[in-house]
Amino acid sequence: MSSYCINPLCNHRQNPDDIEHCLSCGTSLLINDRIRLVKPLRPLTDDPFNYFEVFEVDDAGTRWNPVRKQRVIKVLKWKSPKLVKLIEQESLTLQLIQHPNIPESTLDDFFTFVPKNSPLTLRCLVMDKFEGQNLEQWIEVNGKISQSLALEWLKQLVEILDTVHRSNFFHRDIKPSNIVLQPSGQLALVDFGTSRRVTDTYLAKVSGSGGTSAGREGIYEITSVITPCYTPTEQINGRAVPQSDFFSLGCTFVNLVTATPLSNLLTEEKTGNLIWRKNAPQIDKPFADFIDELMAPLPGQRPQTTEVILQRLEKLPQQIKNYRLTNSKVFKYSKYTLIILGFVGGVFLSIPLAANYLVTQGEKLEAANNSQAAQDFFYWAVKIRPQSNRTISSFYFDKGVRSTKDIGLAKKYYELAIKYNNRDADAYANLAFVCQQLNQNDCAIKNYETSFKLKPDNWESHFGLALFYDDRQMYDLAEKQYKLAIEMSREAIPAINNLSRLKILDGKYNVAIALAKSGLQKTENIQLQSTLYKNLGWAKLELKRYAEAKADLEKSTKLDARTDAYCLLAQAQEALGEINDARLTWEICLIAESNQLEVQQWRLQILKRLLGEFVTPSSP
Numbered sequence: 041m042s043s044y045c046i047n048p049l050c051n052h053r054q055n056p057d058d059i060e061h062c063l064s065c066g067t068s069l070l071i072n073d074r075i076r077l078v079k080p081l082r083p084l085t086d087d088p089f090n091y092f093e094v095f096e097v098d099d100a101g102t103r104w105n106p107v108r109k110q111r112v113i114k115v116l117k118w119k120s121p122k123l124v125k126l127i128e129q130e131s132l133t134l135q136l137i138q139h140p141n142i143p144e145s146t147l148d149d150f151f152t153f154v155p156k157n158s159p160l161t162l163r164c165l166v167m168d169k170f171e172g173q174n175l176e177q178w179i180e181v182n183g184k185i186s187q188s189l190a191l192e193w194l195k196q197l198v199e200i201l202d203t204v205h206r207s208n209f210f211h212r213d214i215k216p217s218n219i220v221l222q223p224s225g226q227l228a229l230v231d232f233g234t235s236r237r238v239t240d241t242y243l244a245k246v247s248g249s250g251g252t253s254a255g256r257e258g259i260y261e262i263t264s265v266i267t268p269c270y271t272p273t274e275q276i277n278g279r280a281v282p283q284s285d286f287f288s289l290g291c292t293f294v295n296l297v298t299a300t301p302l303s304n305l306l307t308e309e310k311t312g313n314l315i316w317r318k319n320a321p322q323i324d325k326p327f328a329d330f331i332d333e334l335m336a337p338l339p340g341q342r343p344q345t346t347e348v349i350l351q352r353l354e355k356l357p358q359q360i361k362n363y364r365l366t367n368s369k370v371f372k373y374s375k376y377t378l379i380i381l382g383f384v385g386g387v388f389l390s391i392p393l394a395a396n397y398l399v400t401q402g403e404k405l406e407a408a409n410n411s412q413a414a415q416d417f418f419y420w421a422v423k424i425r426p427q428s429n430r431t432i433s434s435f436y437f438d439k440g441v442r443s444t445k446d447i448g449l450a451k452k453y454y455e456l457a458i459k460y461n462n463r464d465a466d467a468y469a470n471l472a473f474v475c476q477q478l479n480q481n482d483c484a485i486k487n488y489e490t491s492f493k494l495k496p497d498n499w500e501s502h503f504g505l506a507l508f509y510d511d512r513q514m515y516d517l518a519e520k521q522y523k524l525a526i527e528m529s530r531e532a533i534p535a536i537n538n539l540s541r542l543k544i545l546d547g548k549y550n551v552a553i554a555l556a557k558s559g560l561q562k563t564e565n566i567q568l569q570s571t572l573y574k575n576l577g578w579a580k581l582e583l584k585r586y587a588e589a590k591a592d593l594e595k596s597t598k599l600d601a602r603t604d605a606y607c608l609l610a611q612a613q614e615a616l617g618e619i620n621d622a623r624l625t626w627e628i629c630l631i632a633e634s635n636q637l638e639v640q641q642w643r644l645q646i647l648k649r650l651l652g653e654f655v656t657p658s659s660p
Contacts (some may be wrong), residue, residue, distance in 0.1 A: 043069045044077040044095060046162065047155035048117045053084060067155040074100040075113060075166065091123050092116055099166060102148040109168075112143075116163040124163060131165050132647070133232045138631060139203040141196075141228040143167035170228040175216035175296065184299035187322050187360075194293060195353050196227045201289070202346035204229075205282050206635060212280060214288035215270045216295055269302035274339055283339035286349070290334030297323050297331075311337065326359040343448065344478055351446035399428055403435055418460075433461030440470060447477045465495035469504060476508045484508050499528040503535050515542055533563045533572075540575040549579040570600035578608050586615040603634035607642040 045053040045062040052064040057076075061068055070076055077095040084093065092114055099111045116127045127150075134145035149166035179185075185193070197219065204211060211218075213231060220228040266276055272287035274280060291314075295302055298319035306315045314335065317328050330352060336342045343349045399418065418432050433456075440453035454471035457464060472487035488505040491498060506521030519542055525535040536559040543552035556576040560569060577592035593609040596602055610625035626646055629639070 042079070044080060045069065045155075046071060046077055046095075046115060046153065046164075047158055047160075048084075048093060048115075048162075049155070049158060049160065061156075065156060065158075067158070071113075071153055071164070072151060074102065077113065078110070081112065091118055091120070092127075096169060097166065102146065112167055112169045114165045114167070116165075117160065119161060127163050127165055130232050133209055134165075134167055135647070136643075137204055137207045137209060137232075139200055141170075141200050141222075141226055142203070143170070143228075143230060143232070170220045170222055170230065172220045172222040172228075175219045175221060175227075175292075177217075178221050179216060179296060179299050184320065184322070185296050187297075187324065187327060190293055190297050190323070191327070191353065191356060193227060193296070194289070195350070197229065197289060198346050198349045198353065200227070200229045201285060202350065205285075205346050206633065208635065208640060210280070210282040210285050211288075212275065212284065213267060213270075214285055214292055215267055216292055219292070272339075273337065281339050283342045283344065286334045286342045287336075287339075290331050293331050294320075294335070313337070324360045324363055326363050327356055330356065345447075348446060348448055351449070355446075396428075399431055399435075429460045433457045433459075433464060433467070436460065437464065437467050437470070440467075440474075447474045450474045451478065463494060465491045465498060465501070468494065469498065469501040472501070472508075473504050476504070476511075481508075481512075497528050499525040499532045499535070502528065503532060506535065506538065510538060510542070515545065518542065530562060533559050533565070533568050536562075537568060537571050537575060540572070540579075544575060544579050544582065547582075549583050552579040566599050570596045570602055570605070573599065574602055574605040574608065577605070577612070581608055581612055581615075584615075586612050590616060601632070603629060603632040604636055604639050606632065607639055610646075611642075 043055045043057045043059070045055060045065060045067050047053070047062065047065050047067045050062060050065040050067065053062070055063055055069060060070060076098045078098055079096050081094040081096055082090075082092075095113050095115070097111050097113045099109060101107050101109075114127065114130075116123055131145060131150035134143055135147065138144075145165065145167040151164055153162045153164055154160070155162070173181075197214075201211070201214075209232075211229065211232065214229070218229065218231045220230055222228055267288075270288045270291045272280075272284050275284045291302060294305070294314055294316045298305070298316055300316075300319050302314065305319070307313060308315060313332065317323065320328070323331075334342055334349075343352065418428075436453045436457035440450045440457060443450040443453055451471065451474045454467050454474065457467040458471065461467070468487045468491035472484045472491060475481075475483035475487060485505070485508070488501055488508070491501040495501070502521045502525040506518045506525065509515070509518035509521065519539060522535040522539040522542070525532040526539070536555055540552045540555035540559070543549070543555065553576060556572045556579070559572045560576075563569060563572075573592045573596035577589045577596060580586075580589035580592060590609065590612040593605050593612060596605040597609060606625050607629035610622045610629055613619075613622035613625055630643055630646065634640075
């Protein structure tokens with residue numbers, strides 16, 4: 041085994057493994073007293089456009105991770121500000137995203153190194169190495185994959201992406217060569233060098249706000265990541281969003297199920313969509329339709345979240361079975377027989393019994409995901425007995441409630457419930473909520489307003505609209521709706537809690553405390569008590585009443601392990617000089633799951649402090 045010199049200007053970089061310094065240039069072969077370069081994973085060239093070198097390394101471990109193991113080091117050779125920013129961003133990304141199939145990297149794994157007698161300052165990033173082949177290599181040997189394997193791999197990748205997106209990042213370069221098939225059969229997602237964090241600044245650049253000059257700068261930064269055939273149009277145009285990852289994922293699976301380079305596939309003349317299905321006859325129409333939906337031209341036409349995709353994937357196997365059944369000759373004959381029997385029942389039975397029979401048959405067909413046939417039965421049920429409308433509406437409303445994890449499907453069911461009964465205020469309110477989840481603002485506001493007209497004293501609808509405004513930081517409008525909900529019902533404790541939080545953000549800490557205390561007096565719900573104690577502690581923390589704040593925040597965490605409460609508790613402990621306790625609490629704040637804006641801000645503050653403590657920046 042050899043040891044390689046890290047100095048890119050060295051004339052002879054390969055050395056015996058039993059020496060401490062390079063025989064050619066004298067640079068230490070043991071980097072940071074722990075890392076020895078074992079072999080290059082990319083060719084070592086003098087090409088000035090080869091910015092990064094990648095080596096497999098023998099890592100003796102750190103105080104944070106004392107296990108000796110084979111890892112990978114990525115070395116940035118040149119001091120380009122944009123490239124420095126990319127590798128720093130990759131380091132932060134890998135620190136914040138925790139998943140067994142994403143490379144692990146800690147604070148100690150990003151550092152600078154100056155070779156002996158060299159003008160270069162190298163920036164080094166160490167990360168875990170996954171054994172196995174990337175899927176580009178695997179497909180060249182094994183050919184196209186089966187439908188069952190495609191479903192399994194797609195689920196694995198979306199579960200990884202779910203962690204990435206929940207951590208407020210997106211990958212931006214998903215393709216077969218960045219996916220590793222491990223010997224265990226599990227996929228790993230690698231190369232986060234082009235990932236982006238979803239921040240207000242980033243969104244401002246995507247939207248072009250902040251002035252013309254800033255808008256151009258944002259576009260320039262974002263469009264630098266383009267992989268032909270895998271990059272969606274909005275990313276090429278500097279408008280990448282998390283749903284851009286779904287486009288690349290769809291393209292990746294077209295490549296996997298066809299074993300054909302995407303550049304060799306034809307495209308539709310009008311839409312530009314790939315024509316690929318004839319190259320993948322093993323893929324049934326429901327799955328093919330879903331892959332095409334992932335590759336829809338506009339981000340809004342694709343599934344909006346990883347959670348939606350996972351819910352859809354759970355249903356796909358049954359949809360595929362139903363598709364095969366409904367396209368068989370036996371089913372086609374059975375369908376016509378059922379319709380005829382429905383007519384006969386309407387003639388020979390009493391009208392209510394016939395209508396109930398048709399509704400029941402429709403419900404069974406809908407449960408089997410045969411929506412078109414179900415609609416036929418519901419149509420004739422309403423024709424012979426209009427009162428069936430409300431029964432069918434309730435049926436679809438219940439299906440919407442049960443489908444809340446798949447918000448796209450829930451929306452469809454609530455719309456069908458309203459179609460059969462347009463006086464159901466709760467159906468409008470629930471439809472408004474799912475529109476809100478899908479970021480369809482006009483749909484949300486319109487349906488909330490309709491719900492108010494039909495049922496003016498429905499506090500849940502006012503609370504839902506308040507959440508809509510709150511999520512968009514339209515705090516004045518949110519506060520108005522929270523107050524209306526509180527006036528309408530003593531049960532509106534969530535509105536009291538959220539109004540308390542808004543008062544903290546507005547600096548009205550005593551008002552926030554009074555609201556939180558009033559909410560605690562009215563509820564025995566543990567989760568609500570926990571979040572009310574959190575607001576109580578937060579307000580007291582802002583008032584520098586640290587001991588009281590600590591007591592309330594400890595109550596909050598004991599009732600329910602809230603990430604935001606731990607972040608606040610760490611700040612109270614620091615203020616009281618309890619440094620060891622604060623360190624442990626900060627660790628929980630950093631690793632626990634949360635998408636709250638305040639939590640992200642507190643995490644960023646502590647990470648900046650930690651980076652300042654452990655990473656010594658090089659001179660510019």
